[in-house]
Amino acid sequence: MTDYRYLKYEEFDDGKVVRISLDRPERRNAQHRGLLVELDEAFLRAERDDVVRVVILAGEGPTFSAGHDLGSPEHLAETSPGPGEHPTYRINGGTRLAAERRMLQEHHYFQENTKRWRNLRKITIAQVQGEVFAAGLMLAWACDLIVAATNARFADPVGPRLGGAGVEYFAHPWEFGPRKAKELLLTGDAIDAEEAYRLGMVSKVFPVADLAQRTLEFAKRIALVPTAAALGTKEAVNQSVDAQGFQTALSAAFSLHHVLHAHWAELHGSDWPLATEADGVPDWRTAPPVALAVKDSVGGA
Helix, strand or coil: CCCCCCEEEEEEHHHCEEEEEECCHHHCCCECHHHHHHHHHHHHHHHHCCCCCEEEEEECCCCCECCECCCCHHHHHHCCCCCCCCHHHHCCCCCCCHHHHHHHHHHHHHHHHHHHHHCCCCEEEEEECCEEECHHHHHHHCCCEEEEECCCEEECCHHHHHCCCCCCCCCHHHHHCHHHHHHHHHHCCEEEHHHHHHHCCCCEEECHHHHHHHHHHHHHHHCCCCHHHHHHHHHHHHHHHHHCCHHHHHHHHHHHHHHHHHHHHHHHCCCCCCCCHHHCCCCCCCCCCCCECCCCCCCCC
16 A cells, blocks of 8 residues: 555545545645655556546645645755755756756646546546645646535636746636636636536536535446446547647647746746746735636726
């Protein structure tokens, strides 16, 4: 049995349903390398197990995931040479320089892993509550279905706060629709669970207190579908989306993502690949709370 430092791995319904929970609630389940590597192993563990039919991805605490970890002590330790450095920072481009290093590392640990989870040979359900921000969207969007708590909010404020054009897994136009994607990316505003349900991004919405139990009930229902039929259904839908250009769009947007990384690093004459207050964005550590997009206000609510 694998021991996880940043996850919980639980089995239900005689092993037919697995729940993988992000377990950094004190960091709002921000995604640092240690968590992402463990998450990949946990997904692949569930994929290897022929008893498992449905995988739930959840987050401990009040927040599903607030996105990439940009500055926690754990993140700073794992990215710095020394005994606390995570070994993945020395492979997969980690020893290369400048834009090449950033692009290779993000290819392996931000984009390709998310695509791998999207194509997992199991049905996957994201169980989300509270903040589902930036890279938190990547985790939820990699799943086949999303079940949300009534307090869930979905946002990618990378543009207005960090000078980017969305996160590395650029599914925004497919999930929000093209015009709503532009609005949310340019403003950094959020949509709530009801709006996400109206857009078809979310399948079910439950009170926070009922979220875990109702998601488990939903997973058990789906686990009744014969595995061949379930996987065939998943693959038919994913292939249809891919035929519409989804994979090509992901690759194109990822390249633009790194053009902006390189732009900011060159502009600053440093290795910091994001915009700063001097560039006209607020300090991400002290920025105002993300606002809710509303149709009759230009400022959000």
